[in-house]
Amino acid sequence: MHSDTTGQWTPVALSADLPAKTVMPARIGAETIALWRSASGEAVASADRCPHRGMRLSHGFVRGEALSCIYHGWRYARSGNCLHIPAHPGLAPPETIRVATYPVAEQNGLVWVAKGAPAGQPPRFDKLSPLRSVTVMAGIAAIEAAAGAKANADGALTPAVAPQGLCLLLSDLGDGQTCVHGLIARDATPQQRIAASREIETLRRLAEEGATL
Ligand code: FES
Known part of the structure; x- marks a missing residue:
């Protein structure tokens, strides 16, 4: 995005x-x-x-x-x-x-x-539930490199290696920062939610270090 x-x-x-x-x-x-x-x-x-x-x-x-x-x-x-x-x-x-x-x-x-008159409605993620939000001190390209995957037109990215159903919604904040909202499959277990939350932390660190999974 x-x-x-x-x-x-x-x-x-x-x-x-x-x-x-x-x-x-x-x-x-x-x-x-x-x-x-x-x-x-x-x-x-x-x-x-x-x-x-x-x-x-x-x-x-x-x-x-x-x-x-x-x-x-x-x-x-x-x-x-x-x-x-x-x-x-x-x-x-x-x-x-x-x-x-x-x-x-x-x-x-x-x-x-x-901002301004929106065209249509926001994208739907009916099979996912929200997990957590983080601010990454790196741009979208660095997050894509760390995750080994590209964001789609909605700003949604599925990491190449990730716990079940993890989806990251990216929005560019400018100044080399990105807001990341993590979503996970609605039927994920508590253990999978914990693993996904840790994965988001790992991706943040790798993106900020310019590294990859
Ligand atoms: S009410 Fe005075 S600055 Fe907001």
Whole structure:
């Protein structure tokens, strides 16, 4: 998957890593976003910059269906419009105060985000379940060399030597870094899941060292 992801779905996190009422930083290419989940369970992707004075919204907090900035407490709805400014409690914030939001899709235990209007739906991995995510300090080519296999057009790679059903979803973060989401066959045993998790660690080390399996 290339770093210019405009119009494409990018896998940014495992659903299990984003509990309700939390916010975390995530990456689409080189851009950091604030990924959060409301109390009702809705996943939301917002620009990671508060329109007030630029604080990272991924440092903020979630209350109910809104994300609040940690600095002066401006509160933003899932749609991005500002709901409340604590220093002016009687003011209805104008519609012009809003944070950019991005389309989000959630399926197969993965959270996908798109910049721009996405074409279609994210790829499905119905026979797989999520395992873990890691950031590799190496580009996709180094990971492919370490794994002895190429990623397909969806960014999915099956290592040449791997525990049952291991699949790696790669997304280019720029600056020679890659986000890797590991998936494993849904019927994998706990032992196979542990072995697959170790395999991901091994691949990370080999890719970062420029080595191969
Ligand atoms: S910088 Fe976010 S509320 Fe002030």
